[in-house]
Amino acid sequence: MITIIDSGIANIGSVLSALRRIEAPAETTRQPEMVARARALLLPGVGAFGDGMASLEQNGLVDPIRRAAARGVPVLGICLGMQLLAEGSDEFGAHAGLGLVSGRAIRLQPQRPGERVPNIGWCDIRPRPEARLFKGIPPGASVYFAHSYHVVCHRDEDVAAEMAYGNGRITVAIERGRVFGAQFHPEKSQDAGLAMLAAFADYCRNL
Numbered sequence: 001m002i003t004i005i006d007s008g009i010a011n012i013g014s015v016l017s018a019l020r021r022i023e024a025p026a027e028t029t030r031q032p033e034m035v036a037r038a039r040a041l042l043l044p045g046v047g048a049f050g051d052g053m054a055s056l057e058q059n060g061l062v063d064p065i066r067r068a069a070a071r072g073v074p075v076l077g078i079c080l081g082m083q084l085l086a087e088g089s090d091e092f093g094a095h096a097g098l099g100l101v102s103g104r105a106i107r108l109q110p111q112r113p114g115e116r117v118p119n120i121g122w123c124d125i126r127p128r129p130e131a132r133l134f135k136g137i138p139p140g141a142s143v144y145f146a147h148s149y150h151v152v153c154h155r156d157e158d159v160a161a162e163m164a165y166g167n168g169r170i171t172v173a174i175e176r177g178r179v180f181g182a183q184f185h186p187e188k189s190q191d192a193g194l195a196m197l198a199a200f201a202d203y204c205r206n207l
Helices: 012-021 032-036 049-058 062-070 080-084 190-205
Strands: 002-005 026-029 041-043 075-078 103-107 119-124 142-147 149-153 159-165 168-176 179-182
Touching: 002 012, 002 032, 002 190, 012 026, 012 190, 026 032, 032 062, 041 062, 041 080, 049 062, 049 080, 062 075, 075 080, 080 149, 080 179, 119 159, 142 190, 149 168
Parallel strands: 002 026, 002 041, 041 075, 075 179
Antiparallel strands: 103 149, 119 142, 159 168, 168 179
C-alpha cells in the first residue's frame, strides 16, 4: 500500500488515477499517525516551496515523514514534493526543507532560445543507467514538467536523471537510499511516467 500525503498542495486525483492504472493500491491521508505507520510514502506537490513546507508543518507531518525515511520507508516526492525532500530552497526567501537529500532548490536560469521560467511542457530526460526507477525508460524519453526551480544535489551519486537546460544539464530525478524524487509529473507523462510509478510500486512490494 502506497500512502499519498495529502497536504492540500497537489492534485491528488490525478496521482490516484495513475496508480489505479498500474494497479498499485494506494490511500490518501493528512493524519500524522497514518504517515507514521505507512509502508511507502508518496509526496506530491505544486506551488511555492515555503507554502509546501508550511502546509506539512501545520498538519504535523514533517517529523513523521523524517522518521519514516530514517527507518527505511520508501519515499517518492513528485514536482514540488521532490524539492521538499532537499535541505532547503531560495524561492521567495530562504526556507528549510525535509533534509532527506543533500541539496537545495534554486531558480531555473534560461540561456537558450525558447527556454522560459516556468518551464512548462514536455522535455526529454536522460536517466542514469543505474537509476532504479528508470529501468526500461530509454534516454530521450519525454516527460511533462511544470516548474520554476530545480534541485542542485550536493552528491553527484544522488542524481537519477537529468535534462538539458540553460548552459548545461539540471537534475530532474533523485535517488538516495530509499528516498526518490521526480521533478516532472509522472502521472501526466503517459507511458514513461506510468513506468516510473510502476517501478516505485514494485520496489516497495519487494522490500
